[in-house]
Amino acid sequence: MSKQRRTGTAPELALRRELHRAGLRYYVDRPPIKGQRRRADVVFPRQRVAVYVDGCFWHRCPEHATDPKNNAQWWADKLAGNVARDRATDAALIAAGWQVVRVWEHEDPLAAAEQIGALVRECREHPVAGSSRRGAVEKPARDGGAGRQ
Numbered sequence: 001m002s003k004q005r006r007t008g009t010a011p012e013l014a015l016r017r018e019l020h021r022a023g024l025r026y027y028v029d030r031p032p033i034k035g036q037r038r039r040a041d042v043v044f045p046r047q048r049v050a051v052y053v054d055g056c057f058w059h060r061c062p063e064h065a066t067d068p069k070n071n072a073q074w075w076a077d078k079l080a081g082n083v084a085r086d087r088a089t090d091a092a093l094i095a096a097g098w099q100v101v102r103v104w105e106h107e108d109p110l111a112a113a114e115q116i117g118a119l120v121r122e123c124r125e126h127p128v129a130g131s132s133r134r135g136a137v138e139k140p141a142r143d144g145g146a147g148r149q
Contacts, residue, residue: 011105012041012053018113024120026051033096038089042116047123048098051116052089055105058082064106099123 007029019026019042027043032050042051056064060083068075090100099119103112 007039007041009053009055009105011055011103011109014109015051015053015103015112015116016042018109019116022113022117024113024117032093032098036092038085044120044123047120049101049116049120049123050093050098051101051103052086053103053105054086059086059104061104061106063104 016026016028024044027045029039029041030043031037031039032043032045032048040050041053043049044051054061057066058079060079065079086102090102093100101112101116101119103116
């Protein structure tokens with residue numbers, strides 16, 4: 001398992017290429033919430049959108065999941081744990097006010113990028129009150145609000 005790439009997989013690169021082509025700028029392989037160990041593949045922090053590109057085997061795709069024959073119980077527990085961790089990550093992000101997008105590795109990167117782009121644009125147009133986005137909260141003047149005399 002140590003030989004498996006954590007970031008920069010072919011499906012992830014294809015999605016990032018399409019997002020960039022659409023004019024979207026993002027962070028790569030970053031925890032959406034500071035202090036969280038779980039990292040998203042693509043992050044739009046101002047819009048609070050986290051994108052995960054999930055592999056069909058490791059995350060139990062309903063269409064393409066396979067069950068290994070050797071050491072079957074260990075693999076079943078391992079893969080079930082991956083799915084449970086995914087759900088827990090989704091719940092934590094949603095509770096913190098984030099939008100979570102999960103893309104299967106077999107999905108069309110262009111279609112996924114269009115869906116993500118629409119969500120990011122919607123979040124830009126309708127910001128959440130009290131968010132840390134630029135322009136959402138007016139910053140106080142440096143001189144304590146007294147202004148120049």
